[in-house]
Structures are given as structure tokens and as C-alpha cells.
Amino acid sequence: EAGVAQSPRYKIIEKRQSVAFWCNPISGHATLYWYQQILGQGPKLLIQFQNNGVVDDSQLPKDRFSAERLKGVDSTLKIQPAKLEDSAVYLCASGVNIGTYEQYFGPGTRLTVT
Amino acid sequence: EDQVTQSPEALRLQEGESSSLNCSYTVSGLRGLFWYRQDPGKGPEFLFTLYSAGEEKEKERLKATLTKKESFLHITAPKPEDSATYLCAVQAGNTDKLIFGTGTRLQVFP
Numbered sequence: 001e002a003g004v005a006q007s008p009r010y011k012i013i014e015k016r017q018s019v020a021f022w023c024n025p026i027s028g029h030a031t032l033y034w035y036q037q038i039l040g041q042g043p044k045l046l047i048q049f050q051n052n053g054v055v056d057d058s059q060l061p062k063d064r065f066s067a068e069r070l071k072g073v074d075s076t077l078k079i080q081p082a083k084l085e086d087s088a089v090y091l092c093a094s095g096v097n098i099g100t101y102e103q104y105f106g107p108g109t110r111l112t113v114t
Numbered sequence: 115e116d117q118v119t120q121s122p123e124a125l126r127l128q129e130g131e132s133s134s135l136n137c138s139y140t141v142s143g144l145r146g147l148f149w150y151r152q153d154p155g156k157g158p159e160f161l162f163t164l165y166s167a168g169e170e171k172e173k174e175r176l177k178a179t180l181t182k183k184e185s186f187l188h189i190t191a192p193k194p195e196d197s198a199t200y201l202c203a204v205q206a207g208n209t210d211k212l213i214f215g216t217g218t219r220l221q222v223f224p
Contacts, residue, residue: 004157031210033210033211035212040216041214041216042118042201042203042214042215042216042217043158043201043212043214044214045211045212048210048211055210056209056210056211059211091157091158093157095210098210099210100145100146100163100165100205100210102148102160102163103148103160103212104160105150105157105158105159105160106157107155107156107157108156108157110155
């Protein structure tokens with residue numbers, strides 16, 4: 001079974017530029033999550049989708065971050081404009097459904113903002 | 115506020131030297147406690163889910179246990195390939211989000 005795919009794996013941008021990340025979840029998984037992992041910390045949830053609807057975006061900095069999951073499969077996360085403190089690994093995860101199910105993570109995209 | 119604390123931050127073991135990692139939590143309405151392994155440059159890899167106090171799960175050299183306040187990840191006779199960061203996360207209340215601790219970085223030397 002193919003895992004969660006993410007691209008790009010690495011991205012370096014200057015502050016105030018914009019960037020987008022892409023995620024393809026495990027086939028058949030209804031829920032999709034974006035987490036931010038700052039170096040030395042555990043991942044922190046940014047947004048959760050159930051199919052193509054948003055379930056939880058309470059920790060998403062909506063003035064600069066946006067995400068969508070069109071057609072309930074792939075998802076993109078965008079940052080515009082980026083700040084230095086956005087430097088982190090952005091992890092995408094997927095799960096079978098809403099509830100207490102394990103979440104399966106992709107390899108992440110390492111973003112460096114200079 | 116829901117909180118997860120892991121200790122120690124780092125652990126160095128000789129191959130074959132058994133030990134335990136601790137995850138203590140303060141949450142309202144625990145629904146599940148998850149253990150993940152994370153290798154450098156990779157995403158977290160799912161290991162276990164524990165749902166209620168007294169529950170135990172095993173996988174190869176790893177055994178996870180859960181009480182009402184904490185969880186332990188016991189590593190028996192570790193090998194160098196067990197070297198990784200081990201993350202603990204909880205799911206609580208009416209949200210699906212995982213609240214992670216900062217992890218324990220384990221190094222096993224031959």
C-alpha cells in the first residue's frame with residue numbers, strides 16, 4: 001500500500017515570498033491533516049479535513065496560511081507571505097475516518113525562510 | 115490546557131541495555147494515546163495506540179503501557195536500529211487532533 005506522498009521535499013524562500021506544498025493521502029482515507037513541526041518540537045496541527053470539508057482550523061494562522069482539499073483527495077497548503085518563524089517541516093497525515101484512528105504521516109516538506 | 119511531557123529528552127543506551135521512556139499527560143477526556151517513531155528527515159511512523167488504563171501493546175522489542183496519568187515505552191535489549199526519536203501524542207475531548215510531546219531522542223550504541 002502506497003503511503004502519504006508530499007512534494008517538494010525541500011524548499012528555501014526569502015521572507016515575504018509565497019510557497020505551496022502538496023499532499024496526496026493514502027488511497028481511501030477520508031481525513032487529511034497538516035501539521036507544522038518546528039525543530040526540536042513535536043508536530044502541531046494546523047488544519048484537518050474530512051473529505052473536502054474543514055473540520056478543525058483553529059490553529060491555522062489564517063492571515064497568511066491557507067489550505068484546500070478539492071475533490072476530497074489531494075491537498076495543498078499555502079503560505080503568503082512567509083515569515084522567518086515559518087521555517088519548519090510541514091507534515092501531511094491521513095486517517096481512515098474521523099475518530100480515534102491512527103494517523104499516517106508523509107515524509108514532510110522542510111521549509112527554510114531566509 | 116491539554117499537555118504532554120516526555121522524559122528524558124535524550125537517552126543513550128548500550129546495545130542490549132533495556133530501558134523505559136516516559137510520557138505523562140494532562141488532558142480532559144482522553145480518547146487515545148499514540149506512540150510514534152521518527153527517524154531523521156522522515157515523518158513519524160505509527161507504533162501503538164492505547165485507549166484505556168491498564169492496556170498494554172507489544173511489537174518486537176517495544177512494549178507500551180498506559181495508566182491514568184502516564185504511558186511508558188519499554189525497550190527490551192535494544193539494537194542500534196532502534197535509534198530514533200520516539201514521540202508520544204494524545205487525542206482528547208471532541209477533537210481529532212494529536213497533541214504531541216517533544217519526544218525522546220534515543221541512541222543505541224553497539
